[in-house]
Amino acid sequence: MVLFSSLTPVFVAVLCAVVVFIHKSFQKKDRDSKTGSKSTAESRPWVDEDLKDDTEINSKDEGDWADSEEDVPHVPYAPERYPADVQLQRSREFHTLMNNRRSVRFISPEPVPREVIDNVIRTAGTSPSGAHTEPWTFVVVADIEMKHRIREIVEEEEEINYRQRMGDKWVSDLRKMRTSWVKEYLDIAPYLILIFKKTYGMHASGKKKTHYYNEISVSIACGILLAALQNVGLVTVTSTPLNCGPPLRLLLRRPANEKLLMLLPVGYPAKDAVVPNLTRKSLDDIMVFV
Numbered sequence: 001m002v003l004f005s006s007l008t009p010v011f012v013a014v015l016c017a018v019v020v021f022i023h024k025s026f027q028k029k030d031r032d033s034k035t036g037s038k039s040t041a042e043s044r045p046w047v048d049e050d051l052k053d054d055t056e057i058n059s060k061d062e063g064d065w066a067d068s069e070e071d072v073p074h075v076p077y078a079p080e081r082y083p084a085d086v087q088l089q090r091s092r093e094f095h096t097l098m099n100n101r102r103s104v105r106f107i108s109p110e111p112v113p114r115e116v117i118d119n120v121i122r123t124a125g126t127s128p129s130g131a132h133t134e135p136w137t138f139v140v141v142a143d144i145e146m147k148h149r150i151r152e153i154v155e156e157e158e159e160i161n162y163r164q165r166m167g168d169k170w171v172s173d174l175r176k177m178r179t180s181w182v183k184e185y186l187d188i189a190p191y192l193i194l195i196f197k198k199t200y201g202m203h204a205s206g207k208k209k210t211h212y213y214n215e216i217s218v219s220i221a222c223g224i225l226l227a228a229l230q231n232v233g234l235v236t237v238t239s240t241p242l243n244c245g246p247p248l249r250l251l252l253r254r255p256a257n258e259k260l261l262m263l264l265p266v267g268y269p270a271k272d273a274v275v276p277n278l279t280r281k282s283l284d285d286i287m288v289f290v
Contacts, residue, residue, distance in 0.1 A: 065210060066203035097230060099280070104235035106273035107189040107265055114142075116232055117191055117266070123228040127221035130212030135198040136221050139252055142191055146251075150194075151186035153248055154241045154263070158183065185237070189265035193236075194248065195222055196258040218261050229266060235273075239263040 082090065121138045129135060141147055186192060197218040201209035211217075222238075229236055245260035 064208050066205055066207035098227060101226065101230045102235070102275045103237040104269050104273055104275060105185055105237050106270040107185045107235060107267040108270045109188050109190060110268050112190050112234065112267055116234075117193075120225065120228040120232065120234075121193075124221045124225035127217065127224050129217035129221075130214070131210075133198075133201060133209065133211045133214070133217070135201065135211035135214040136218045137196040137198060137254065137258055138225075139194040139196065139254070140191055141194065141252075144187075147189075147192055148187055149251060150192060150248060150263075151183055153251065154183055154186060154239075154244050157244045157247075158241055183239075185265045189267045191266040193225070193264040193266055194252065194260060195225070195262045195264070196249070196254055197261045199257050199259060201257075215261065222262050225264070229264075233268070234266055235269045236264040236266050239265070 117140060121140065124138065125134070125136070127136075141150065195218060197214045198211055199214055200211050203209045226236070226238070240262055244263075248260055248263075249256075249258060
């Protein structure tokens, strides 16, 4: 008993030391974790938090998500089949059409028929999507005041992007394009099309509906939209202004599940429009045939 009493202070001291050691170990891990996250963010300051493909369902929220829909009926499909010579001719004509597409920053204020824009958006809406969720919203802005407010938001963030977030190399690479944070075309173009991806949908029951591969799906729709614009003789420049998504979403009163993916000024090319004299890679550079 005497021996136990004499060892008790030593035991308590050792126990306290162990507790302190474990506590400091956890603190170090937490600091390392935060430092790692911070260094990653600092090394990639251009990453836009809105540009994430949020398709995974958190197991904690499983009760908030709707069950899969019932089976969809299938119907026969027999599209028109062209003779080989017609296929070749159509493929050449379509390539010529698309090869003339350029990113144009000098856009005319000349009005464009509203029905043309409607049909272009309809065409973009034919895009494939994960599980046919169609996770896109195309916001078409023609109002002069609204276009100017969009320009103010974009230019404010773009100046920060050019001066701080993008880094010297990115800014240097863009110099040959003669582009900057000043975006006059946002005021001048008769239409601005803002493409939002829906990170999830809402079921009639009020539960969330999963939108699989929402960013990839909407990106494909954007490609079809660009082709549709080229087909009717309109021009645009693809714009993905970093960190403009949240304020533009609020301005346009879009719900929280919609994230801005792309902004397109749309119209006819200005009479004095110029584009960089660029060439495209050859077929051998972009295709591998096995």
